[in-house]
Amino acid sequence: MGKFVxxxxxxxxxxxxxxxxxxxKPAAQAWSFNGVFGTFDRAALRRGLQVYTEVCAAxxxxxxxxxxxxxxxxxxxxxxxxxxxxxxxEDGPNDDGEMFTRPAKPTDPFASPxxxxxxxxAANAGALPPDLSVMTKARKGGxxxxxxxxxxxxxxxxxxxxxxxxxxxxxxxxxxxxAMPPPLADGAVEYADGTKATVQQMSMDVVxxxxxxxxxxxxxxxxxxxxxxxxxxxxxxxxxALKRKIWSDVH
Amino acid sequence: xxxxxWNNPVVKWIEYRxxxxxxxxxxxxDYPTPKNLNYWWNFGSLAGITLTIMIVTGIVLAMHxxxxxxxxxxxxxxxxxxxxxxxxxxxxxxxxxxxFFAVVYIHIFRGLYYGSYKAPREMLWxxxxxxxxxMMATAFLGYVLPWGQMSFWAATVITNMFSAFxxxxxxxxxxxxxxFSVDNPTLNRFFSLHYLLPFVIFALVFLHLWxxxxxxxxxxxxxxxxxxxxxIPFHPYYTIKDLFGLGVFMLVFLGFVFFAPNFFVEPDNYIxxxxxxxxxxxxxxxxxxxxxxxxxxxxxxxxxxxxKLIGVIAMFGSVLxxxxxxxxxxxxxxxxxxxxxxxxxxxFFLIDCIVLGWVGFNSPDAMFMGxxxxxxxxQVATAYYFLHLLVVxxxxxxxxxxxxxPESISxxxxxxxxxxxxxx
Ligand code: HEM
Numbered sequence: 001m002g003k004f005v006x007x008x009x010x011x012x013x014x015x016x017x018x019x020x021x022x023x024x025k026p027a028a029q030a031w032s033f034n035g036v037f038g039t040f041d042r043a044a045l046r047r048g049l050q051v052y053t054e055v056c057a058a059x060x061x062x063x064x065x066x067x068x069x070x071x072x073x074x075x076x077x078x079x080x081x082x083x084x085x086x087x088x089x090e091d092g093p094n095d096d097g098e099m100f101t102r103p104a105k106p107t108d109p110f111a112s113p114x115x116x117x118x119x120x121x122a123a124n125a126g127a128l129p130p131d132l133s134v135m136t137k138a139r140k141g142g143x144x145x146x147x148x149x150x151x152x153x154x155x156x157x158x159x160x161x162x163x164x165x166x167x168x169x170x171x172x173x174x175x176x177x178x179a180m181p182p183p184l185a186d187g188a189v190e191y192a193d194g195t196k197a198t199v200q201q202m203s204m205d206v207v208x209x210x211x212x213x214x215x216x217x218x219x220x221x222x223x224x225x226x227x228x229x230x231x232x233x234x235x236x237x238x239x240x241a242l243k244r245k246i247w248s249d250v251h
Numbered sequence: 252x253x254x255x256x257w258n259n260p261v262v263k264w265i266e267y268r269x270x271x272x273x274x275x276x277x278x279x280x281d282y283p284t285p286k287n288l289n290y291w292w293n294f295g296s297l298a299g300i301t302l303t304i305m306i307v308t309g310i311v312l313a314m315h316x317x318x319x320x321x322x323x324x325x326x327x328x329x330x331x332x333x334x335x336x337x338x339x340x341x342x343x344x345x346x347x348x349x350x351f352f353a354v355v356y357i358h359i360f361r362g363l364y365y366g367s368y369k370a371p372r373e374m375l376w377x378x379x380x381x382x383x384x385x386m387m388a389t390a391f392l393g394y395v396l397p398w399g400q401m402s403f404w405a406a407t408v409i410t411n412m413f414s415a416f417x418x419x420x421x422x423x424x425x426x427x428x429x430x431f432s433v434d435n436p437t438l439n440r441f442f443s444l445h446y447l448l449p450f451v452i453f454a455l456v457f458l459h460l461w462x463x464x465x466x467x468x469x470x471x472x473x474x475x476x477x478x479x480x481x482x483i484p485f486h487p488y489y490t491i492k493d494l495f496g497l498g499v500f501m502l503v504f505l506g507f508v509f510f511a512p513n514f515f516v517e518p519d520n521y522i523x524x525x526x527x528x529x530x531x532x533x534x535x536x537x538x539x540x541x542x543x544x545x546x547x548x549x550x551x552x553x554x555x556x557x558x559k560l561i562g563v564i565a566m567f568g569s570v571l572x573x574x575x576x577x578x579x580x581x582x583x584x585x586x587x588x589x590x591x592x593x594x595x596x597x598x599f600f601l602i603d604c605i606v607l608g609w610v611g612f613n614s615p616d617a618m619f620m621g622x623x624x625x626x627x628x629x630q631v632a633t634a635y636y637f638l639h640l641l642v643v644x645x646x647x648x649x650x651x652x653x654x655x656x657p658e659s660i661s662x663x664x665x666x667x668x669x670x671x672x673x674x675x
Contacts, residue, residue, distance in 0.1 A: 036510060064328045130522075134328065137513060138521035174531075214521075217331065217338040224339070225509025229502060236498030243495045246487050250286055 023174055026141045026148035029204065033211060036226065039219050040212050042074055047191055048209025051202045053083075054189050056132065059124060059180075061112035064133035065213045068106040072216060080106045087111035125166045127179030136207070136214040143207050148172040150203040153182040278464060283482035284489055285470035287660050291365075292468065293496035294358040299456060300497060301351045306449050308344040309393075316396065318442035320435045323398035324523040342512040348390050349515045350504050352538035355383060363576075364597055366585030367469040373577040375462040380573045382455045385448055387539065387570070392445035394536060398438065399520030404533045406433045406441070412546070415560040432526065472663055473586025474656050481660035532614050540611025541604055542566050547615050548633040550626065565633065572640055579640055581648030589654040593647055600639045606632045 032041035049070075052062070067084040071077070084104040089111050092099035104111050114120040121128050139145045152172040163169050167177040184199045191197050212218070257263055257272060266272045315334050317326035330337035359379065362368055368376035391409060395402045410427050414420040429436030467476065476482055483489075507514055515537060519530050535543050549562035587594040606628065613619075615626035657663035 064325065064332070069332065134521045138518050140518050142518075221338060221342075221509055221512070225505070228505055228509065232498060232502050232505065236495065236502060239491065239495040239498050243491045246491050250483055250488065 023172060023176065026144040026172055028144050029147055031143055031211070032208065033218060036222060038222070040073060040208060043193060043195075044205045044208040045073055045212055047193065047195060047202075048205040048207070048212075050191065051184075051189055051206040052132075052209055053086075055183055055202075056206065057110075058113055059120070059129040061114070061129075061131045062110040062133050062213060063112055063131055064109065065216075066107065066109050067104065069216055073212060077106070084108060090115075124179065129180065132210055132213065134214045136211045143211050145172065146207045146210065147203050149178070150184060150207070151199055280484065280486040282464070282485035283467065283476070283479070284485050285468055285476055285481060285660055286483040286488075287470050287472065287663070288468060288489070289471050290492075290496065291357070291361040292470075293493055293500075294354050294361060296493040297354045297496060297500050298351065298358055301347060301354055302449065302452060302456065305344065305347050305351060306453070308340050308347065309446070309449065311340050312344055313446060316442075318396070318439050320398060320438055320524070323396065323438060327397045339508070342508045346504065346507045346512065346515065348393065349507075349536070349538065350500075351386065352390070354500070355386065356538070359383070360601060363600075364587045365469055365471055366473050366580070366582075366587070368577045369580065369585050370577070371466045372462070372469060375459060375466075376577055377574050378455055378459045378462060380570065382452055382459065383573075384570055385452050385455065387542075389445060389448040389452065390536065390538070392441045392448070395438065395441045396445060397520065398524045400522045400524055400528075400530050401517045401520040401533065403433060403524035403526065404530055405535055406437065408533055409535075410437075412559075412563050412566075415557065415563045417560075469585060470660065471586060471588065472656055472660060473584065473589070474660065477659045477661075534612055537608060537612070540609075541607035542569060542611070544607040544611035544629045545569050545633045545636070547611075548626070548629040550615075550630075565637075569633075569636060572637070576640065576644070579644045581645050582651065582653065583648075584653040584656065586656065589656045590647075590651055591654065592651045596639065596643055596647065600636075603632050603635045603639065607636065 031038070032044060033039060067080050070080050070083070075083075084106050087104040087110075088101045089104045089108055090099055091102050094100055114123065117128055136142050136146060141148070149170060149172045152170045154169050154171060157163055157169045161169065161176070163177055167179055168181060170176060170178040184202050186199055187197050188202060189197050195201060215221075255276065257266060262272055312330065315326065315330045315337065317323060327341065330341050332338075334340075362376065362379070391405070395406045410424055410433065413423045413427065416423065425431060427437070428434065429440060470476075517534060534540065543566075546562045546566040549558050549565055552558050553561060582590060582593065584590055587597055610625050610629040610632060613625040615624065615629065617625050619625060619628060
């Protein structure tokens with residue numbers, strides 16, 4: 001018992017030293033893909049892809065997504081080819097045994113900014129920008145959390161908080177000090193469709209894109225789900241009626 | 252009962268050599284079943300169907316899965332993205348695990364309520380517990396396969412448990428790992444065993460049903476059937492009832508699969524395993540959290556036995572002790588309907604198990620409403636778990652004055668028709 005109390009006291013005092021400020025709960029956003037009938041807003045997806053390629057792709061890979069996957073959300077083969085060609089990927093060895101670089105093809109995964117994790121850390125003051133392929137599923141709060149982090153940077157740090165060298169205050173990141181510099185600023189991209197590129201707008205768009213990247217079959221799933229459940233509902237109702245009829249002579 | 256004779260020459264030829272036709276007739280069609288079974292009796296067939304679904308989807312997944320630390324996570328994502336309907340197969344298998352446990356837990360608590368474990372169904376019950384143990388092992392092994400953060404750390408924590416045993420502990424852990432940490436050899440053997448165990452469960456279910464068909468089903472009244480007036484043939488009565496139950500079950504199951512497929516998973520498992528980075532808290536799947544809570548409830552050494560070892564023994568003991576329930580419960584009356592006090596402690600025990608499950612989700616030193624630590628709640632709930640089984644059950648059977656059950660099923664059924672509603 002004495003040992004137990006000692007342990008508890010120890011845990012409390014130790015805990016107090018490293019206690020993080022309470023992180024607020026991310027606010028729920030009205031995502032186009034929410035709900036039973038939700039689908040990805042196609043225009044938002046295009047804008048989100050633009051934000052990803054022009055901003056995030058400088059640091060973050062998206063290695064589980066292939067350029068060809070974009071076809072399922074309305075990109076034409078030509079568009080995909082053009083997009084892929086902008087990136088260089090390593091290939092080989094060729095007949096001389098040499099590795100070489102070539103423009104990416106639709107059958108390649110999204111090109112990674114760094115050849116390996118060490119290079120990524122070296123370029124980011126020791127922090128590793130995580131792969132974003134399944135990011136919306138890999139954090140509590142999902143899309144709402146991602147959006148909250150992207151818009152969660154504050155210029156003035158609350159009193160008493162000491163932000164460490166090379167880190168940035170972010171209200172929603174656990175520990176509230178993040179190694180990612182604020183990635184978005186008003187006008188960071190120029191949208192092809194003329195939408196005003198506010199931080200809020202770009203964040204919503206890029207998170208929509210990342211939600212698609214993490215769950216590209218979401219629309220198929222919901223569509224098949226509605227059909228299947230409706231069918232099952234009718235079938236089950238009929239089975240119930242049949243059960244009542246068959247059992248009507250049991251007393 | 253007499254089986255019909257068959258006239259088709261092929262059927263006759265086969266029947267003479269291997270009597271599959273009369274077997275089907277006797278065990279699936281004419282099979283006499285108590286006529287008063289309520290919907291809680293649907294869960295056995297649901298468990299069997301879920302097992303089949305798990306095996307079928309699992310075999311398809313194994314065709315596309317790569318059991319290697321460098322490719323496992325990626326191969327699962329390829330299944331989700333590039334295999335035709337791969338997302339459906341994986342989500343069915345993933346949620347199917349949760350559904351399987353939900354169904355089997357209900358099935359077990361049905362047995363506890365109606366005293367289905369009592370003579371002469373002890374073997375049936377014991378095989379059931381062995382099935383439960385095998386299911387837990389299978390689910391744990393399967394959870395490691397996608398090689399996410401929770402996969403890796405759950406594997407590390409659970410295999411490390413064995414190190415609690417003196418002398419043999421460390422060698423056992425090294426042997427389980429196939430090395431000095433959870434690594435590629437561990438993943439390979441876990442895959443092999445995860446493929447094997449469901450077939451072991453299948454064989455056990457066969458024994459389970461064999462035992463069932465010797466003494467037939469118990470029923471909500473907990474009394475023996477006295478003759479043909481108490482029973483109805485399995486087909487069509489229970490085939491249609493089971494089918495209707497299956498429809499309702501599939502609505503729930505597929506509701507999750509299609510509209511909340513990640514409801515039961517920890518987000519951390521979508522992060523690829525990283526041996527250098529421990530997640531802030533490591534939790535098993537919901538169906539194992541009660542046992543995890545028991546494991547962690549023991550924080551004190553008893554005499555010279557270290558806390559960790561007692562925790563491991565308590566955890567395994569909490570399942571194994573169920574084997575003794577037919578003898579721990581000393582009451583001669585099966586159904587809780589006629590046991591006024593048991594009926595209440597039953598619900599208390601059920602709530603206790605749910606509390607354990609909830610505690611297992613939380614970090615032991617987190618405080619509940621700022622007042623009491625989850626560790627303390629877990630300790631009280633663990634104590635009550637064993638108290639219920641080891642003290643309350645035996646003593647209650649001696650002290651309680653049960654009401655007398657009706658003479659026979661048919662007598663009771665003609666008297667009242669509330670058989671379905673009461674159990675709920
Ligand atoms: C793979 C898992 C299992 C399958 C497929 C399965 C299947 C079945 C089936 C089809 C029945 C007959 C229908 C019914 O009475 O509900 C049954 C009965 C029974 N099962 Fe299971 N079962 C499983 C696990 C368990 C477990 C873990 C236990 C608990 C110890 C258990 C205990 C029993 C008992 C006591 C009966 C007889 C119930 C009665 O007639 O009142 N079963 N099982």
